[in-house]
Amino acid sequence: MASPRIGERAAPELVTLGVRPGHGSRGKLPVRIFLGTEPRQHRAERVFVWSIEQVRDPGRVYEIFLMKGLRGFRRRGWTTGFSNYRCAIPHYAAAAGRAIYNDVDQIYLSDPAELFDLDLGEHGYLAVAPNDNSVMLIDCERMAKVWPFEAACTESKAALLRRATGVPGNCGPLEAGWNARDGEYREGRSHCLHYTNLHTQPWAPFPERFVYQEHPQGSLWFDLERSADAAGFEIFTRERPSSLYRALGNEPPLDQVPIDDLPWLLDGKLATAGPVHLEIACDPPGGVPRGPDGGRDPARTANWWAERLDAAARRRPGTRWTADLRGPGDVRRIRSGGPAPGGGSPRVWVLADDRPGNTTQAVGFAEALGWPFERKRLVPGLLSRLHNRILGASLRGMDLARSDPLEPPWPDLVIAAGRRTAPVSLALREASAGAARLVQLGRKGADDAALFDLAVTPAYTRLFPHPHRLVLDGPLHRVTPERIAEARVHWKERFETLPAPRIALLVGGTSGQYRIDGATARRMGEAVARRAREAGGSVLVSTSRRTGDAPAHALRTALEGIPSHFYGAGGAGENPYLGYLAWADELVVTADSESMLVECGSLGKPLSIHPLPERWSFRLLRFFREAVLRRARAQPLGQRETGRPQQGLELLCARLIERGWVRPTRDLSLLHADLERRGLAVALGEPPRVPAEPPASENPRAVARVRAMLGLVD
Structure with a gap:
């Protein structure tokens, strides 16, 4: 007989949920559940x-048998690492009694004891359909x-x-609610939710x-994971390690610890x-053989270990730690977290290019973190026009002679916004042997979230979900109640004498999506002048570098005779x-002005959005990009009338978007619609309205993510 391989089990691993303290035993048979799973599914398994644990009878015993890495099976043609295990349940149950089978991609919303106690009659098994044995x-x-x-x-x-x-x-009917697949979920009626569509x-x-794309019921799963984290729940613990760990004897090196036991x-x-x-010690990119089929365990690369270490640091914030991750060829990467040595603040760099909007976002977020930071001015060079996937982690896109020096000591945290800063951030991480953590803001720079420790993007950019991606309603910004209060005092002498109501007209200009010309600016100015004249008020006008001379002149002409204050960018x-x-x-x-729209929407004042004509080049590009996005999101039905796994052209289009080669159109009409839906803005021409209350700032969410990422106590 062949010798057992690393990761093999002779029998399923038993996890027992006993009668809870303070509850008497019901005197009923234990609920036996056999779970088909594999090492890649350790999160889903937990x-x-x-x-x-959330829905069970506290007075009853539940025996959960984890079926993974089982010895003796011929796995050729299996679509998962546990395909045939379900058919071995009678053997592992000693051909006696009853048992539930579940795939690992499911969660219980009702007590599985209700399923376990059903009348089997003369049937060998109950299932929602004879050919669907994912719940039995x-x-x-x-x-x-x-x-x-x-x-x-x-x-x-x-x-x-x-x-x-x-x-x-042989097969008896089972109520559909015990195997509610994806779109079949019904709140209050589904007992077991099955996440069948693999790429969601x-x-x-x-x-x-x-x-991976968003699942409509994904929040149910994430809520469970968050509550498990908060409770410190793990399937295996130091007191109850897995059988694989027990078989190793003394504590092995970390790279040899079974994946089940790494969290504790x-x-x-x-x-x-x-x-x-x-x-x-890290695996090579292709991994090393583990498990009975030699390939079901994930490759324990430096990136894989970084994820595990960061997860542990989130559970144990406040401890200073450093990990020396050594790969093949003695390639070294450093990962660290927790409070800085000596109790100081992390060393933070903010990368500032020549786009004021990018710098405003990055600086605003650095200020929200509350730590001292250095601003590193970058001057883009000719090669900055190349695609970021071509530039990679490099400084080739910058004019280094005119930019601030980038030299050791390297930062603990790099904050940047915009496309052209992203290759520089990646280069800084390489220069620091992986020690620098990267926060990238914005659609163009953070399109490929896997490259960064945190990618912060607005919802209307429609980039795909990723564990490293934080999706916000809009861009981060520097406008806070404190800054507004200070500005109110600072500008009192200049603006208090202007007649109220004071109407601020904030003008962007020609962009990838919109264009502005003299005629458009004149109509805008006339509309605002009419409003000010009717109300007996005044106008505060700000233009940007993108506005152009002709539109700026048209605005001034349209507002003649109205008490006004003008300011042009660079003035x-x-x-x-x-x-x-x-x-x-x-x-x-x-x-066109997404940052100004979000900043003004945060004030709790009446806000109107002035439309601008779209450019024909944008409409042409949108046609192509939207076609790629639609195909990437397509979910053709499989044999069981559920979405089949992503493949072919759907997968190709999705990869193009995931890697940033094709970005979904930044369609700001989606932002406008969201602001209007939340009562924060109206289209120009509609009666202005005061929001019921200003929206809560999203800065705290991003700040909490960074602090958790660095292993700091919140």
Whole structure:
């Protein structure tokens, strides 16, 4: 007989949820659940067990058998790492009693004891359909004759299914709510939710195979994971390690620890006062053979270990730790977290290019973090026009002679916004041997979220979800109640004498989507002048570098005779932008200016959006990009009338978007619609209205993510 391979189990791993303290035993049979799973599904496995913990009878015992890495099976043709295990349940149950089978991509919303106690009648198993055995209640004695262990080990899944359906009356009906697949979910009526569509599974187990997209019920799964994190729940613990760990004897090096036991072991290492130093040997990119089929475990690369370490640091904030991750060829990467040595602040760099909007976002976020930071001015060179995937992690796109020097000591955190800063951020991480954490803001720079520690993008950019992506309603900004209060005082002498209502007209200009010319600017100015004249008020006008001379002149002409204050970008004197926001009673913002729209929408003042004509080049480009996006999101139905796994052209289009080669159109009409839906803005011409209350700032969400990422106590 062949020797056992690393990661093999002779039998399913038993996890017992006993009677809870303070509850008497019901005296009923334990609820036996066999779970088909594999190492890549460790997150889903944990949430599955936790979902049972939330809905179970506290006075009853639940026995959950984890079926993964089982010895003796011929795996050729399996579509998962556990395809045929379900047919071996009668064998593992000693051909006695009953048992539930579940795939790992499910969560319970009702007590599985209700399923376990159903009347099986004369049936061998109950399922929602004879050919769907992803959830079953099994009569183990009957099915042991249908599924002999040798057949389960050697025959195909299809052949085993034919064995089951070939016996008249063998399959009995099961209420559909016990296997509600994706869109079949109904709140209050679904007992077990099955995330069948592989490329929408919220925990994203196979990123090398699929480009994951949002699941309509993904929040249910994430809510369970967050509550498990808050409770400190793990399937295995130091007191109850896995059988694989127990078989190793003394504590092995981290790279040899079974994946089931890494969470509790890393938690233990970070539970000390610190500092903690870890040395870990990493797999090559293709991984090393583990498990009975030699390829089901994820490759434990430096990136993989970084994810595990960061997760442990989030569970154990406040400990200073450093990990020396060594790969093949002695390639070294440093990962660290927790409070800075000596209790100081992290070293923070903000990369500032020549786009004021980008710098405003990056600086605003750095200020929100509350740590000192250095601003590094970057001057783009000719090569900055190349695509970021071509530039990679490099400084080639910058004019280094005119930019600020980028030299050690390297930062702990790099904050940048915009496309052209992204290659520089990546180069800084390489220069620091991986120690620098990267926060990239904006659609163009943060299109490929996997490249950064945190990619912050607005919802209307429609980029795909990713564990490193934080999706906000709009761009981060520097406008806070404190800044507005200061500006109110600072600009009082200049603006208090202007008649109210003061209408701030904030003008952007020609962009990728919109254009502005003299005629458009004249109509805009006339509309605002009419409003000011009718109300007996005044106008505060700000133009940008993109506005152009002719539109700026047309605005001045249209507002003649109206008490006004004008400021053009680059003009003499201090920029009164915050003063305008502080003293304005109403605001009008052009449709192209996403940052100004979000900043003005945060004030709780009447806001009108002035439309601008779209450019024909944008409409042409949108046609192509939207075609790619539609195909990437397409979900053709499979054999069971559920979405089939992503493949072919859908996968190609999704990869083009995921890697940033094609970006979904930045369609600001989606932002306008969102502002109007939330009562924060109206289209120009509609009666201005005061929002019920200003929206909550999104800065705290982003700040909390960064602090957690760095392993700091919030």
